[in-house]
Amino acid sequence: SQKIEQNSEALNIQEGKTATLTCNYTNYSPAYLQWYRQDPGRGPVFLLLIRENEKEKRKERLKVTFDTTLKQSLFHITASQPADSATYLCALILSGNTPLVFGKGTRLSVIA
Amino acid sequence: DVKVTQSSRYLVKRTGEKVFLECVQDMDHENMFWYRQDPGLGLRLIYFSYDVKMKEKGDIPEGYSVSREKKERFSLILESASTNQTSMYLCASSSLRTTRDTQYFGPGTRLTVL
Numbered sequence: 246s247q248k249i250e251q252n253s254e255a256l257n258i259q260e261g262k263t264a265t266l267t268c269n270y271t272n273y274s275p276a277y278l279q280w281y282r283q284d285p286g287r288g289p290v291f292l293l294l295i296r297e298n299e300k301e302k303r304k305e306r307l308k309v310t311f312d313t314t315l316k317q318s319l320f321h322i323t324a325s326q327p328a329d330s331a332t333y334l335c336a337l338i339l340s341g342n343t344p345l346v347f348g349k350g351t352r353l354s355v356i357a
Numbered sequence: 358d359v360k361v362t363q364s365s366r367y368l369v370k371r372t373g374e375k376v377f378l379e380c381v382q383d384m385d386h387e388n389m390f391w392y393r394q395d396p397g398l399g400l401r402l403i404y405f406s407y408d409v410k411m412k413e414k415g416d417i418p419e420g421y422s423v424s425r426e427k428k429e430r431f432s433l434i435l436e437s438a439s440t441n442q443t444s445m446y447l448c449a450s451s452s453l454r455t456t457r458d459t460q461y462f463g464p465g466t467r468l469t470v471l
Contacts, residue, residue, distance in 0.1 A: 279459065288447050288462025334400070338458050342407060344390065344415065345460060349399030
């Protein structure tokens with residue numbers, strides 16, 4: 246069966262450290278993968294997109310990797326800050342005009 | 358900036374009432390989506406639409422219907438609200454042409470059915 250899993254429901258990390266969140270998928274062949282941030286009581290906000298032929302993408306303190314062999318994406322926040330505390334969702338973009346497939350999210354807490 | 362607005366941030370309704378949730382986007386996006394989000398269950402797709410007057414069932418359409426009479430507006434209808442429809446409802450829009458399916462979400466409507 247098809248699955249998309251973010252392996253931690255919650256992750257606590259100390260300020261200044263690098264946070265690493267994982268997104269694994271099974272029986273999908275995504276063309277792209279996206280990461281979103283969601284603050285409590287608000288809608289998700291798009292952060293980064295990575296294509297299947299890209300190994301890594303960076304944006305400021307954020308880095309995403311995409312390994313289609315392992316069927317996994319890693320999302321890193323370097324020098325984490327309390328303001329980075331939020332839920333982070335990964336989403337698969339499949340070929341054709343089909344809806345995104347979202348993971349359930351990982352709630353990140355950065356402790357000062 | 359893309360803006361997706363939803364008619365209410367908070368809504369309280371009684372069991373059996375007909376409920377309308379409205380969503381409007383201002384970026385001429387073809388695609389619009391309705392999700393509900395519950396703790397531990399993540400985002401679940403209710404209905405989506407790729408064009409005016411078109412609609413497609415998502416993963417959990419039971420108990421819901423939708424209407425898309427204009428490109429910018431997508432309405433979610435709960436024909437007879439039930440307590441298990443208490444949830445956060447999120448609308449989103451996207452464009453395959455211009456945003457590579459990046460979804461832009463509204464602020465959400467927290468619906469409570471008593």
